[in-house]
Amino acid sequence: MNAEHGIEAEGLVRTFKGDIRAVDGIDLAVEPGEIYGFLGPNGAGKSTTVHMLTTLLPPTAGTGRVAGYDIVREGPKVRAAIGAALQEAALDNLLTGREHLRLQCALHGISRAERRRRSDELLDRVGLRLAADRKVGGYSGGMKRRLDLALALVHRPTILFLDEPTTGLDVQSRSALWAEVARLAREEGVTVFLTTQYLEEADALADRVGIIDHGKIVAEGSPSELKAQIGRPTVEAIPRDGTDPAAVARILEQFGEATGGSPKGVAVRLTHGVTDLAGIVRALDAQTIELEQLELHAPSLDDVFLAKTGRSLEGAGEEEEEPEPA
Amino acid sequence: MTLAAQVGHIARRSVRRTIRQPANVIFPFVFPMALLAVTSAGLNPATKIPGFPTDSFLAFFLAFPFIQGALFATMNAGTDLARDIQSGFLNRLALTPMRGGALIAGQLAGIATMGFVQAVFYLSVGLAVGVHLASGVAGAAVLLALATVIAIAFGSLGAFFALRTGSGEAVQGLFPLLFVCLFLSSMNLPRNLIEIDWFRYAATANPVSYLIEGIRSLIITGWDWQALGLAFGIAAVLGLTSLAAGAWALRMRLTRT
Numbered sequence: 059m060n061a062e063h064g065i066e067a068e069g070l071v072r073t074f075k076g077d078i079r080a081v082d083g084i085d086l087a088v089e090p091g092e093i094y095g096f097l098g099p100n101g102a103g104k105s106t107t108v109h110m111l112t113t114l115l116p117p118t119a120g121t122g123r124v125a126g127y128d129i130v131r132e133g134p135k136v137r138a139a140i141g142a143a144l145q146e147a148a149l150d151n152l153l154t155g156r157e158h159l160r161l162q163c164a165l166h167g168i169s170r171a172e173r174r175r176r177s178d179e180l181l182d183r184v185g186l187r188l189a190a191d192r193k194v195g196g197y198s199g200g201m202k203r204r205l206d207l208a209l210a211l212v213h214r215p216t217i218l219f220l221d222e223p224t225t226g227l228d229v230q231s232r233s234a235l236w237a238e239v240a241r242l243a244r245e246e247g248v249t250v251f252l253t254t255q256y257l258e259e260a261d262a263l264a265d266r267v268g269i270i271d272h273g274k275i276v277a278e279g280s281p282s283e284l285k286a287q288i289g290r291p292t293v294e295a296i297p298r299d300g301t302d303p304a305a306v307a308r309i310l311e312q313f314g315e316a317t318g319g320s321p322k323g324v325a326v327r328l329t330h331g332v333t334d335l336a337g338i339v340r341a342l343d344a345q346t347i348e349l350e351q352l353e354l355h356a357p358s359l360d361d362v363f364l365a366k367t368g369r370s371l372e373g374a375g376e377e378e379e380e381p382e383p384a
Numbered sequence: 385m386t387l388a389a390q391v392g393h394i395a396r397r398s399v400r401r402t403i404r405q406p407a408n409v410i411f412p413f414v415f416p417m418a419l420l421a422v423t424s425a426g427l428n429p430a431t432k433i434p435g436f437p438t439d440s441f442l443a444f445f446l447a448f449p450f451i452q453g454a455l456f457a458t459m460n461a462g463t464d465l466a467r468d469i470q471s472g473f474l475n476r477l478a479l480t481p482m483r484g485g486a487l488i489a490g491q492l493a494g495i496a497t498m499g500f501v502q503a504v505f506y507l508s509v510g511l512a513v514g515v516h517l518a519s520g521v522a523g524a525a526v527l528l529a530l531a532t533v534i535a536i537a538f539g540s541l542g543a544f545f546a547l548r549t550g551s552g553e554a555v556q557g558l559f560p561l562l563f564v565c566l567f568l569s570s571m572n573l574p575r576n577l578i579e580i581d582w583f584r585y586a587a588t589a590n591p592v593s594y595l596i597e598g599i600r601s602l603i604i605t606g607w608d609w610q611a612l613g614l615a616f617g618i619a620a621v622l623g624l625t626s627l628a629a630g631a632w633a634l635r636m637r638l639t640r641t
Contacts, residue, residue, distance in 0.1 A: 116639060137480070144475055146471070148476045150473055
């Protein structure tokens with residue numbers, strides 16, 4: 059196992075039957091100890107990339123090294139170095155949490171005495187001690203995800219792959235999982251490769267983010283760097299009932315180009331940034347235009363996605379599902 | 385970790401999950417016994433047919449539960465494996481150092497355990513209701529071994545279907561087909577006493593007949609080496625063929641590098 063190495067990939071490609079190019083020439087360089095957020099809509103190629111990097115699916119072309127090992131030629135060594143919680147908690151509803159952990163420990167060759175100790179330690183860590191002897195079928199979604207994470211950690215991996223770990227979880231469970239992932243990276247130096255379709259997840263957790271769309275990385279950098287690329291904030295005005303939205307739009311468009319806003323609102327990306335805001339308020343006041351609301355939006359990762367792909371991340375994946383990696 | 389240890393862990397899980405599903409326990413134990421009771425009561429007059437090999441239809445029909453139990457093993461093994469594929473549990477196992485062979489062998493070891501326990505139960509019920517085992521105590525041991533081998537053979541077939549299709553529904557679709565094979569066999573009458581030609585031909589061509597006749601020989605005949613050889617041979621061929629096909633299907637499914 060090699061903690062000095064992270065994840066590298068060059069020109070990674072995966073095609074499926076019907077000439078579907080799920081991953082189309084991805085380059086990656088994830089540093090050891092880094093949390094890398096892989097952000098994209100459904101069907102963008104996130105899970106296929108994870109399946110290739112975790113050796114579950116051979117790439118059609120390109121090369122990849124995980125923990126210093128080649129993902130095609132040194133599969134067993136890669137698997138020994140990594141932990142993975144794949145999309146949908148893959149658990150047996152008929153086994154208890156403790157039985158899952160003991161089985162996972164056993165298959166990783168951990169001794170019987172150590173199995174007991176490691177299982178208890180992980181159950182404590184993910185807050186499942188009290189539910190340890192209940193069948194997993196009775197667990198909530200959050201509990202299943204926490205168990206899934208614990209199972210990925212039994213053999214003390216140096217690199218952790220988490221494929222949409224918080225999809226479908228409530229806010230509380232999501233926060234708890236974020237805290238544990240952050241702790242793993244900060245305190246134990248675990249490299250985390252995290253796929254997500256949630257902007258706030260990538261924003262909150264990731265040191266760097268790669269945005270993937272149609273199998274290609276369209277942007278990469280730290281969340282702040284990516285937002286800085288977009289640079290300018292947007293302002294959105296929601297006219298009060300009886301106020302002509304076109305009149306509001308005419309004034310706002312003096313300060314920047316129109317951009318997508320809420321259905322009732324008018325939004326522009328400010329040409330000179332926040333300093334334009336005072337001018338907008340003065341211009342609206344001079345025309346005695348009454349507003350319901352006036353909001354300044356700092357650039358978000360969704361703005362980055364929009365700028366790079368011409369689409370908003372929300373709903374961008376609805377038209378296509380990622381093919382089954384089989 | 386040795387292959388045997390891996391097989392042991394997977395087998396333990398297989399047994400554990402089987403006994404935690406009441407349907408997987410109740411049906412294989414209750415249904416064959418219920419059918420044994422009803423059929424042996426209803427068809428007992430068949431023993432009066434000249435040439436019928438025994439005067440107890442219960443003893444004659446006792447071979448049936450062993451085969452029906454093995455069919456349940458097919459369905460349970462296949463459905464459980466298909467569920468692992470659908471839930472992603474197979475991928476979780478694939479990320480451990482577990483060898484592919486250990487998955488199938490472990491699953492089959494679990495099936496063998498269940499098949500053996502079922503066979504002990506059927507035999508105990510048979511002896512309790514007065515069936516005399518013509519082959520004696522040694523015959524009982526051979527009967528349990530044969531029943532276990534047959535359960536493994538059918539379990540391998542279920543595992544192959546699961547690995548090939550990845551669908552529990554497809555595996556369950558196999559069950560009625562195998563059940564038809566069971567009914568088109570010599571389960572109710574010796575083949576030489578079946579008067580309808582097409583049925584006799586079907587029963588003669590049907591390998592299930594020879595599995596039944598192997599078990600039946602130990603119960604009512606004693607040591608019929610030809611019947612035993614055919615039963616063990618057919619079970620071995622079915623098992624090994626299904627196992628080879630299952631191993632191929634597993635390689636196709638587990639594309640890990």
